């Protein structure tokens with residue numbers, strides 16, 4: 001069943017990517033007018049999935065606003081080279097030059113993070129904070145979880161994406177990923193992953 005769902009999801013993404021690649025139009029106030037028209041067009045295309053300014057409002061699609069520039073560049077290169085496999089991200093990064101990747105990364109890194117308000121379960125949030133402290137997640141992701149260099153921002157990231165990402169990293173299913181994270185999450189339960197995602201997604 002899980003396999004069928006994954007296949008359906010992949011097919012859906014491919015269609016969505018094809019549609020968004022063909023239907024870029026309209027002005028967007030969040031796109032810096034000093035950038036070339038082709039980069040601005042790309043940014044608008046990214047925003048059709050990743051949300052305005054890179055603040056995702058769609059399940060399964062991560063926010064990229066406020067991510068460290070180096071992290072974004074690294075991940076875009078991994079997608080372009082087919083080292084991190086993602087049905088929607090492969091077609092959109094195909095043929096991008098390193099310079100274009102840097103401009104896209106710079107733009108989203110500078111974009112303000114706008115997290116959707118979501119009710120918190122205080123007990124789950126507290127448990128998530130404690131597990132993250134015990135496992136010293138903040139030593140790399142920084143104590144406020146804003147990330148730096150090649151280490152991603154976790155504060156305000158979508159909850160269900162954090163669960164998916166951590167589960168895939170723990171189970172060594174995320175291609176192209178640094179092996180650091182599967183080591184860190186080795187043996188961590190689904191419940192503890194869920195609690196950390198609840199806590200991290202509500203951080204501002």
Ligand code: HEC
Pocket residue numbers: 013016017020042043045046047048049050060061062063064072075076085086088089092093104152
């Ligand atoms: C058709 C929808 C779609 C479009 C268009 C799209 N993305 Fe994505 N993007 C995704 C999905 C879904 C993921 C999650 C992939 C995964 O983890 O398997 C993702 C992941 C990413 C990541 C990794 C983020 C992280 O936290 O690991 C970056 C960076 C990214 N996209 C940047 C971009 C940029 C830049 C563009 C425009 C050039 C773009 N995306 C266009 C759907 C899209």
Ligand code: HEC
Pocket residue numbers: 062132135136137138139140141150151152153154157162165166176177178179180181184185196
């Ligand atoms: C030793 C440094 C280090 C520690 C400790 C660490 N991380 Fe990471 N984390 C990384 C690096 C590096 C990446 C980027 C991995 C990649 O994609 O190659 C990452 C990626 C992630 C991602 C994927 C985010 C995204 O946008 O795709 C999540 C989620 C995450 N870490 C959560 C955690 C949590 C929760 C903890 C504590 C249990 C933790 N990390 C501890 C270094 C670390």
